[in-house]
Amino acid sequence: MQKLHRKQQQWMPIAFLAPAVILFSVYVIFPIVQSVWLSFYQWDGLGEKIFVGFGNYIELFQDDQFWTAFVNNIYWLIFFMLAPPIGLLLALFLNQKMMGIRFVKAMFFFPFVISQVVVGLVFSWFYDPSFGLFNKFIELFGFQPIAVLSDPNVVTFGIIAAGLWPQIAYCMILYLTGLNNLNPDQIEAARLDGAYGWKMLRHVILPQLKPATFIAIVVTVIGALRSFDLVATMTSGGPFGSSSVLAYFMYEQSIFNYRVGYGAAIATVLFLMMDIYIAYFLWRMLKSEKA
């Protein structure tokens, strides 16, 4: 009996893992390798694959469209970083007890629950040059109306603002949970020592919110690099590719232009950018696991 058990203990964990591991390998791990491999070929998706070495990458780095998308991704990364601090401010604002506050918090979280496609539609309507609320608003301050989504100079920022809406909601929820789990003794002690307001926040509260901040930054970076849905629904990368990001540029090249090898090279660049953050996240996660 005991022996059968030891045997079971050896193969059971493998049996439990097998379905997940197999499916995950087929659909996630293996495709990554395949995409990187494909990026060294010229391929239209159907015909013969022609090995071109680093040809796709050399072309990529000379392609203006690539640099536009790349710079836009950097803008996404920079401006998306507004989400954690604004989310924190909202969380501080809403962390009170009053009638209906649960409902209010839920409603503030609302934009994160709805599909990005819907967020895109909502904001297209919001930005509409002839009747959108955005232009009504800036007219109040005496500005000329701006066609946000058809002006190459501002279009990316318009889309990023739309993306910030759900992202701030997400960060707010992370911080609300963090604020709920603060250590009350430390706060009381700090209050007795005369700490309040900004000083309290800076030296007592923020250190305790570190785990929430970490997660907020990770999900925000990932969100910024994954941006696709909003670009696709609001502008399709236009006007003239000025609002494209790497995710959308890759999709466009592979699906519409049948440049699959080239698309794979774009995906690989995006993947490498993401890897920096993935590695950092894993390192943090596994470190805390050992402690």
Added chain:
Amino acid sequence: MFPTPIEKRSLPFNISYRVAVWIALILWLLPLIAVLLTSARSTADLNAGNYWGIPTQWMLVQNYEQVFTQTPMLRYLLNSIIITVPAVIGAVSLSTLAGYSLAKFKFRGRMGLFATFIAGNFVPFQILMIPVRDLTIHMGLYDTASGLILFHIAFQTGFCTLFMRNFIVGLPDELIEAARVEGVSEWKIFRHIVLPLVRPALAALAVLIFTFVWNDYFWALVLVQSDDVRPITAGIAALKGQWMASWQLISAGSIVAALPPVMLFFAMQRHFIAGLTLGATKG
């Protein structure tokens, strides 16, 4: 409690705080409120430029009726359900098994496997796009619900395994050990001891994954092309192209697309937030 609770403040402060909260909420949701109002407008109102006032004619029922009868919206809605429900069940089941294995068995390479699941969950979709599309075409599953379901199960398994493993690792070892000493088979231990204990985590995870899969747009574009299979996110985006000027219909369609995850969120708010903020308090 931080900031200082409002109960400890003066009455005027309390009143102005309450007013400020509701004003902030309305401003925050203004774009959405506008869409909601627009979905009840008439064409006449829109033509007259009444975009932001109260509709002169309430066309709520007519607009939604039009969306359901004159567009494939109902079909899209159904497709979304057909895709999302099996994907959630599949991903949650596979990852509960895998999470249990990673949490409660000691074997070589388990940390490596765990790290792989976490990392895979963060990769950009585009690095998977071409091979997954080819694979789906070769299996004859392009433009079928099964093709999308299989992919969603596989991809979501990464996040779900991370989630389940972290939950199960916190369960007491004693129960499992005691059952092992009694000679209970590993499968029965899983079925009768572990599964009942993870039920709250299953609920949280299921709600979360439902929302993720329901709101997916990219894979719906890549793996599906006909109206018979298209889920609602891709459907509404396609309709936007056709109805350029009929904003009242696009708005109504958007509301319909947003409703299921929103209802689920309100019904299971606690679970949803518990799932989303896992790790925000420790780690």
